[in-house]
Amino acid sequence: MSIVYLVSISIILFSNNQVTPCRVEECAGWFQKTKDYENLVPKATERYCQVLQTYLKCMNDTQRFCHGNLRFHSSELVMRRHWKEFECEKWESCNDSNPNKKRPVNTCYFNPPPSNRKIKYCSLFGDPHIIMFNGSIQTCSEEGARPLVDNRYFLVQVTNKNVRGEALTTTVTKVTVLIRKHNCTSSLTYEATSDEEGLPRGFVDGTTYQMIPNSNSNSNSVEVLWQDNNYVEVSLHFIHSSIHIRRQGPYLSVSVKAPTIVLETEGDVANELCWTGCRKSAQISAEKAIEKPKSFAECYNRRVHVLKKVAEDRCKNVGTSGTFYDACLFDLMFTGDDYLVQLARHAQSDFRRLAPHHIQSHLIQQRVRIQKQSSNNETETFQKCLPSASKSIISSAFLAVILLLIPMI
């Protein structure tokens, strides 16, 4: 018990990272950060005065611990001068003696930027493979529309469709991003479908950005950063989140990068692909399929379009490695489609560019673990095989029924 007590005391004492009780650095740090996030310049604006007032209150509260602290006295002096010069009292929201003092409504405050540890990344690409928030990867054959992520700020919905008319061959054909109304933005929708010529340059309503409301700063809270027909980023600056959409031929892929605090603002995440992955019945063991392509193809009624050796050369040549190499192999062997090779390559470069380091190393460790497991298990074969279509017409009718049923399972 005494240890717990000591630990909590030391947490209280040292959590401020401050040896002296004078909190001038904290006040100054908060002020600086707020100025940066909101792009504030020292001017006679209501918002600047509000921030100044909070800063002066912070300083006043710690005043008695700061006797003789040069930094305290000099910055307090400067701020008090600003306060006078900008006539901050004249704003109702800053005038303490005003009995009708009220907070401004609908003010857009940017979230503080999160530390790298608190950032999550999720990616859906290829035939499709999903890298989930917890760093696990799955290969799926689930058809239909499902939320990838869904929270108080935005929803990303993906539609997975059977392509090429082959059993269990599915890819992303539609991505919808819904940005929910907030003090920092109105409601906006971005929509990409694979049958269009290229990715749209803006939201459905034709706009490409959203200025921060009630603010005279000229930074955007939300914007569409269109690079070319095949790559677009929808950036939600006010919550430090971004959605990255790629297109290759008739296929789409999508990645989401966001802080945990943003992602966890909805109670139930059970339906979101990035948190829970695909249904068990729709998961495919891609590692085993690559190892035993013939038995995989027979079991699931698919074709080996490209021999393993050829696929290995191609996937190495485009520079994929690790998990993305596996995905590339699987997609190329069982579809023969080079667009999917390109998607795997881009998914890898996005992952390396956007995912925080701890997630990257997690993915590498996971792959090693999975490989060990499957190489230790020679006896395991594929389960729940589909009846072969070539055997008879009846069995292909049966297959069609199964395929129809899959989305409902």
Ligand SMILES: *[C@@H]1O[C@H](CO)[C@@H](O)[C@H](O)[C@H]1NC(C)=O
């Ligand atoms: C500053 O702090 C003192 C107490 O330490 C308090 O009486 C005074 O009202 C405060 N002034 C402001 C402007 O907050």
Ligand SMILES: *[C@@H]1O[C@H](CO)[C@@H](O)[C@H](O)[C@H]1NC(C)=O
């Ligand atoms: C602050 O509010 C009080 C009370 O409403 C008012 O008398 C005073 O004039 C205001 N100060 C300024 C500078 O507007």
Ligand SMILES: *[C@@H]1O[C@H](CO)[C@@H](O)[C@H](O)[C@H]1NC(C)=O
């Ligand atoms: C919008 O601004 C108001 C007033 O500043 C604040 O009370 C409210 O919490 C804000 N809403 C959101 C969603 O941040």
Ligand SMILES: *[C@@H]1O[C@H](CO)[C@@H](O)[C@H](O)[C@H]1NC(C)=O
């Ligand atoms: C990640 O989440 C999925 C789905 O809930 C689960 O099957 C998997 O074991 C998790 N992986 C890790 C490393 O926790």
Ligand SMILES: *[C@@H]1O[C@H](CO)[C@@H](O)[C@H](O)[C@H]1NC(C)=O
């Ligand atoms: C091999 O796979 C089967 C089926 O998934 C499993 O029950 C068994 O425990 C595995 N054996 C080893 C050695 O991992």
